[in-house]
Amino acid sequence: MEKVREFILDRLQKEYSFKEGTDIEKINYVEEGYMDSLGLIQFIGELEDEFDIEFSDEEMMEDSFRVVGSLIDLVTKKVGE
Amino acid sequence: MKLLFEQFIEASNENEDKMAIYCDGESKSYKEMRTFVCKYANYLSSRGVKRGDIIGIPLNNSIESVGLIMAVTALGAGLAPVNPTLNSKDLDIAFKAANVKHIIARKSFYKEVLKEDNNILLDYPGLKLCLDGKIEDIEIKETSKLKIDSFDKVLEMTDELPSLDKITGEETFILTLTSGSTGDPKPIILSQNNKNIRAKAHIEMYELTKNDKILAATPLYHSLAQRLVIMPLILGATAVILPRFTPKLWLDLVRKLEVTFSIAVSAQLAQVLKELKEAEEKTCPSLRLLVSSSALLDLEVKKELVNFLQCDFHEMYGTSECSTVTDINLKEAGQKLNSVGRPLKGVDIRILSDENEELPLGEIGEIAVKTPLICEGYLNKEDVFKKATINGYFKTGDLGKLDVDGYLTFSGRKKEIIITGGVNVYPKDIEDKVIKLEEVLEVAAFPYKDERLGEIVALAVVTEAAEKEITKKIRLFCAKNLADFQQPHKIFILDSLPKNTMGKLVKSKLNDWVKDKE
Numbered sequence: 001m002e003k004v005r006e007f008i009l010d011r012l013q014k015e016y017s018f019k020e021g022t023d024i025e026k027i028n029y030v031e032e033g034y035m036d037s038l039g040l041i042q043f044i045g046e047l048e049d050e051f052d053i054e055f056s057d058e059e060m061m062e063d064s065f066r067v068v069g070s071l072i073d074l075v076t077k078k079v080g081e
Numbered sequence: 082m083k084l085l086f087e088q089f090i091e092a093s094n095e096n097e098d099k100m101a102i103y104c105d106g107e108s109k110s111y112k113e114m115r116t117f118v119c120k121y122a123n124y125l126s127s128r129g130v131k132r133g134d135i136i137g138i139p140l141n142n143s144i145e146s147v148g149l150i151m152a153v154t155a156l157g158a159g160l161a162p163v164n165p166t167l168n169s170k171d172l173d174i175a176f177k178a179a180n181v182k183h184i185i186a187r188k189s190f191y192k193e194v195l196k197e198d199n200n201i202l203l204d205y206p207g208l209k210l211c212l213d214g215k216i217e218d219i220e221i222k223e224t225s226k227l228k229i230d231s232f233d234k235v236l237e238m239t240d241e242l243p244s245l246d247k248i249t250g251e252e253t254f255i256l257t258l259t260s261g262s263t264g265d266p267k268p269i270i271l272s273q274n275n276k277n278i279r280a281k282a283h284i285e286m287y288e289l290t291k292n293d294k295i296l297a298a299t300p301l302y303h304s305l306a307q308r309l310v311i312m313p314l315i316l317g318a319t320a321v322i323l324p325r326f327t328p329k330l331w332l333d334l335v336r337k338l339e340v341t342f343s344i345a346v347s348a349q350l351a352q353v354l355k356e357l358k359e360a361e362e363k364t365c366p367s368l369r370l371l372v373s374s375s376a377l378l379d380l381e382v383k384k385e386l387v388n389f390l391q392c393d394f395h396e397m398y399g400t401s402e403c404s405t406v407t408d409i410n411l412k413e414a415g416q417k418l419n420s421v422g423r424p425l426k427g428v429d430i431r432i433l434s435d436e437n438e439e440l441p442l443g444e445i446g447e448i449a450v451k452t453p454l455i456c457e458g459y460l461n462k463e464d465v466f467k468k469a470t471i472n473g474y475f476k477t478g479d480l481g482k483l484d485v486d487g488y489l490t491f492s493g494r495k496k497e498i499i500i501t502g503g504v505n506v507y508p509k510d511i512e513d514k515v516i517k518l519e520e521v522l523e524v525a526a527f528p529y530k531d532e533r534l535g536e537i538v539a540l541a542v543v544t545e546a547a548e549k550e551i552t553k554k555i556r557l558f559c560a561k562n563l564a565d566f567q568q569p570h571k572i573f574i575l576d577s578l579p580k581n582t583m584g585k586l587v588k589s590k591l592n593d594w595v596k597d598k599e
Contacts, residue, residue: 033325041568045560
């Protein structure tokens with residue numbers, strides 16, 4: 001869990017740090033511009049590669065895929081499977 | 082000509098309490114910005130940064146980045162700004178091509194680079210400064226000689242004005258890296274004087290004053306955003322920076338800060354229009370003038386956008402080497418709506434044949450430009466720049482034609498390039514990487530039309546491997562080895578690529594070639 005969290009938070013903050021005091025878990029990183037559609041393609045590939053997992057099209061279409069906390073939960077769950 | 086730093090200090094002294102800069106909920110008055118910039122300059126100087134030194138920096142949009150841009154002008158040092166999402170190998174190639182001596186970056190950069198190799202940064206003999214967070218969080222092996230300084234030390238410095246005695250304005254100020262990675266980077270040299278006269282030309286053309294609030298919404302590692310922060314800071318106006326672009330964030334910021342002027346890339350404006358159509362609030366009353374750059378906007382998009390925003394609207398054409406070449410005002414253009422406009426003051430355009438002969442009006446050829454805004458050349462590639470210049474006219478690699486009234490129409494690109502969301506992507510950078518996969522027999526990267534981004538990167542791949550598996554493998558490989566803007570959005574697996582009788586790939590046919598596969 002901690003490794004997944006660290007990887008995702010580091011990756012999302014490659015260009016911009018989350019502002020202090022914000023609820024990181026609830027950030028929609030696409031709507032807030034931390035990741036654009038170009039970055040998202042790369043991000044998905046990096047996650048699949050790093051944790052040896054695969055996302056289904058349905059998972060990637062879910063709004064929750066773009067929210068930091070629920071993405072961490074999803075990846076953690078997949079790693080444990 | 083007054084130096085950029087002199088103009089900034091004058092503007093600061095005259096407007097001490099005025100907001101100089103705003104970014105992501107934080108602002109600095111001119112007095113605070115002057116203090117900040119001087120501390121930066123004094124710190125860099127105390128750590129051995131000298132006139133002529135180049136600092137490599139993965140640059141994000143922040144007040145610190147702008148502070149640094151202004152600080153190096155006081156020292157006569159230069160910046161080689163790069164996209165922070167480049168991977169460490171590509172950054173290394175880019176920095177070496179730019180003769181980088183010092184590195185300034187955020188914690189995430191150091192963490193990633195040092196994960197792979199603790200010694201990779203030792204090739205750069207100068208300062209290593211970390212802009213954010215605690216450097217204790219960065220793991221450095223005990224055996225490594227690497228030393229990283231914290232940003233806190235900058236804030237402890239004196240804010241005395243640095244001496245400008247040795248600064249002439251001819252120093253290299255920005256090295257723009259046009260080709261990010263595996264391709265052969267051609268660092269474009271922009272001196273302080275270059276940036277100075279470019280800023281002045283745009284201030285004059287768009288009649289900017291100290292009352293303007295000027296928005297930079299493109300990445301600061303690009304020339305456009307650098308201009309959009311330098312102009313206000315030498316004028317005594319307000320620089321407004323958008324840290325991350327989404328159309329909603331853009332509109333919110335324009336309204337909140339009452340932005341009066343901006344130059345955006347056309348792909349951003351197409352997205353802004355879409356957002357405006359869906360939003361309840363349709364106007365931005367403060368906007369006086371909006372300029373679109375990078376690629377021609379669709380006529381309907383332009384008309385609808387102006388209808389909502391009710392501001393003056395211009396389009397411009399230019400290149401990194403030449404800066405802005407032409408400009409057109411939508412209101413005044415009349416029947417010239419497909420044109421990118423007339424040359425700026427002092428700029429002359431010729432249309433050249435493949436034999437470098439001037440073509441008659443109306444004929445399409447390569448756009449060549451003679452301009453006072455021309456860059457100093459390419460670093461370590463003087464011959465390439467010389468070859469691209471004919472009798473003082475720089476050959477842009479773009480195709481176009483001129484009409485009797487001097488209006489230029491852009492017809493396409495001679496050079497191989499994909500422009501996605503305003504960012505230049507070089508197909509070769511992508512092809513050179515993907516061909517390394519053993520299953521890939523042939524590969525071609527090409528521009529694919531996209532409503533939102535103008536163009537996206539598409540890949541045509543010849544392979545004997547199964548389509549699903551190889552597509553996934555290529556995606557993962559690209560995610561790891563290319564920057565975000567280089568990622569292929571579409572991958573077409575083909576039996577062969579279109580070639581001419583000589584067996585040479587004909588890229589212009591690729592879009593038709595992949596049609597069956599869509």
